[in-house]
Amino acid sequence: TLERIAEIQRETRTFLVFDQGGGSSLEPGMRRLLVAGGDEVRRMQAAARVRETQSGLQQVSQPRSDPLAVLSTMSWPQNINEWGRLQKTIWAGHPKLKPGWIRIMSKTKQQEYYMRVADKESTFD
Secondary structure, three states: OHHHHHHHHHHHOOEEEEEOOOOOOOOOOOOEEEEEOOOHHHHHHHHHHHHHHHHHHHHHHOOOOOHHHHHOOOOOOOOHHHHHHOHHHHOOOOOOOOOOEEEEEEOOOOEEEEEEOOOOEEEOO
């Protein structure tokens, strides 16, 4: 929240700004945190406190979805593009994957697996 950000700025004597990437390549919906201040230790403390705050908000605001239940309400995705587009819907509240990876549900095993989109390498681990 903005109040929490203001509190962190006061406590650490830093200035915090979220931006949309400023020309860098960010995933859709992602923002960058810029921490300004003359003292490196205080900047590090501010960044850590923001991460703690965000982590707590995510846990409270979005419970993990049941991917099979979500999939039962829609047409089963037919290709990688559809799986990629539906990641946040099917796996709402689940931990983020490394960049370039997506989750896919095996229709026969009823189990999720992971695919690296660049080379289509997949694994159940």
